[in-house]
Amino acid sequence: MEIQMPLSSEQLAELYVFTAAAAVDARENSEHAGPYGTADAGVLRGRFLEATPQSGLNAQAVISSLVENSRDGHLGTTGKDFFGWVIGGSNPVGVAADWLTSNWGQAAGLFETAPAASIIEEVAAEWLKDILHLPEQFSVGFVTGATVANIVGISAGRSEVLRKAGWDFEEQGFYGSPKINIVVGAQAHTTVFHALRFLGFGTATIVRIPTDKEGRMGVTELRSECSELEGPTIIIAQAGHVNTGAIDDIKAITAFAQTIGAWVHVDGAFGAWARASDNHRWQTDGLDQVDSFATDGHKWLQTPYDTGFVFIKNEAAHRRAMNISASYLPAQTDGTRDPSHFVPELSRRARGVPVWANIKAMGKHGIAKLIDRHCELAQIIRQDLEETPGIHIVNQVSLNQLLVRFGDNADDAHDSDAARAVLLRMKEQNKSFVGGTDWNGCWVMRISVISERIDEMSAKKLIENIKEAWSLVRSPTRS
Numbered sequence: 240m241e242i243q244m245p246l247s248s249e250q251l252a253e254l255y256v257f258t259a260a261a262a263v264d265a266r267e268n269s270e271h272a273g274p275y276g277t278a279d280a281g282v283l284r285g286r287f288l289e290a291t292p293q294s295g296l297n298a299q300a301v302i303s304s305l306v307e308n309s310r311d312g313h314l315g316t317t318g319k320d321f322f323g324w325v326i327g328g329s330n331p332v333g334v335a336a337d338w339l340t341s342n343w344g345q346a347a348g349l350f351e352t353a354p355a356a357s358i359i360e361e362v363a364a365e366w367l368k369d370i371l372h373l374p375e376q377f378s379v380g381f382v383t384g385a386t387v388a389n390i391v392g393i394s395a396g397r398s399e400v401l402r403k404a405g406w407d408f409e410e411q412g413f414y415g416s417p418k419i420n421i422v423v424g425a426q427a428h429t430t431v432f433h434a435l436r437f438l439g440f441g442t443a444t445i446v447r448i449p450t451d452k453e454g455r456m457g458v459t460e461l462r463s464e465c466s467e468l469e470g471p472t473i474i475i476a477q478a479g480h481v482n483t484g485a486i487d488d489i490k491a492i493t494a495f496a497q498t499i500g501a502w503v504h505v506d507g508a509f510g511a512w513a514r515a516s517d518n519h520r521w522q523t524d525g526l527d528q529v530d531s532f533a534t535d536g537h538k539w540l541q542t543p544y545d546t547g548f549v550f551i552k553n554e555a556a557h558r559r560a561m562n563i564s565a566s567y568l569p570a571q572t573d574g575t576r577d578p579s580h581f582v583p584e585l586s587r588r589a590r591g592v593p594v595w596a597n598i599k600a601m602g603k604h605g606i607a608k609l610i611d612r613h614c615e616l617a618q619i620i621r622q623d624l625e626e627t628p629g630i631h632i633v634n635q636v637s638l639n640q641l642l643v644r645f646g647d648n649a650d651d652a653h654d655s656d657a658a659r660a661v662l663l664r665m666k667e668q669n670k671s672f673v674g675g676t677d678w679n680g681c682w683v684m685r686i687s688v689i690s691e692r693i694d695e696m697s698a699k700k701l702i703e704n705i706k707e708a709w710s711l712v713r714s715p716t717r718s
């Protein structure tokens with residue numbers, strides 16, 4: 240039996256320097272190789288599949304093999320040409336801070352287990368509230384993403400609306416409890432429905448409010464649907480429809496919710512960041528009034544995966560829902576923040592560290608500018624594509640998202656085929672990455688301007704690539 244010896248400081252330095260060089264290389268390579276990632280499952284499996292290693296390999300060889308085997312198996316999300324899904328660019332300063340986080344090996348659940356990390360997170364939470372123009376009162380949990388942030392926000396709402404109805408959820412659970420009405424915009428993100436199932440609310444029991452053409456919850460419809468509901472109620476709104484980018488009328492929804500004593504949670508995975516910009520903040524009016532909302536770090540804030548935030552106005556409700564305590568886990572009593580008291584996990588990566596670093600690197604103004612620039616680029620893309628015969632932008636483009644339909648706009652099946660063909664061409668070109676989605680029964684191209692390195696040049700390049708793909712699909716003889 241071999242025993243792995245600890246690395247000498249020379250070996251450690253070699254390992255880390257080697258890794259840093261590989262990281263730089265990966266960023267540069269992704270620019271050259273194209274954003275799609277050309278290695279398929281078979282290729283990747285062929286490289287990685289082997290019997291369980293029996294004895295250990297030397298440290299540098301491990302990393303080297305990781306780099307080598309995964310080549311062409313990464314999407315170019317950190318580059319300028321990535322417009323797929325809603326994916327941020329993993330700012331290098333955040334990445335570097337994240338390495339340190341792992342290197343420090345802190346279990347960032349409690350101040351006791353990770354003093355510096357806890358204070359950094361405490362400070363980052365205050366900065367986030369400032370950047371997002373939120374009142375002091377909100378408590379913040381640093382979670383893995385908006386999915387878990389939705390779970391935490393809704394779970395705090397669940398116990399608070401029951402507490403107001405005289406029921407202690409933490410003690411009694413759902414057995415015999417009053418029924419909670421769950422009211423959701425019909426086009427809520429799939430993770431909201433996931434969060435609800437996870438929390439014990441069956442999909443069939445959800446009241447779905449009809450939406451407008453952009454996917455915004457109808458406020459008139461909300462009022463009339465709720466007029467017959469009695470008892471504890473949670474209303475879930477949305478800031479940033481995953482396809483259109485549209486933001487619900489949060490102000491009106493919150494004003495109505497107050498009249499019936501409902502808890503309002505908002506899924507603001509990327510749209511909540513409109514608040515950081517003086518030009519777009521109005522779209523999120525009322526977000527400072529809600530009971531809870533979710534947003535992501537790894538989207539518009541460009542932190543590395545996985546980072547999201549839940550903001551909850553009632554700190555006591557937040558803490559009740561997330562309470563973890565034991566005698567061997569000493570909690571602070573002087574107001575110092577214990578990170579795990581606001582999230583589901585006890586042991587956790589110090590997510591506040593890359594957040595702190597990204598905010599410090601970009602600054603409040605830099606973040607606002609980035610959001611403005613992305614929204615402006617979305618308008619440039621819209622205007623240009625709209626003028627192209629046979630290309631139609633089917634959403635309003637109020638933020639950073641575009642939906643593009645190809646064809647004569649008469650027949651969904653025909654235009655869906657056209658969009659699929661254009662998307663296939665885009666993939667073959669491997670120059671600009673775009674996605675696709677169903678929009679009201681028609682397959683369309685989905686463009687998201689959210690990754691930090693997207694600039695005017697790469698937006699123009701995207702436009703040209705789309706036009707080229709479309710012209711080839713439209714008149715295949717020219718190909």
Ligand SMILES: *Cc1c(COP(=O)(O)O)cnc(C)c1O
Pocket residue numbers: 325383384385386387428430431479480481506507508509535547
């Ligand atoms: C991305 C997204 C989510 C899910 O967030 P994760 O970061 O993937 O957990 C939820 N809602 C909306 C609107 C999103 O865009």
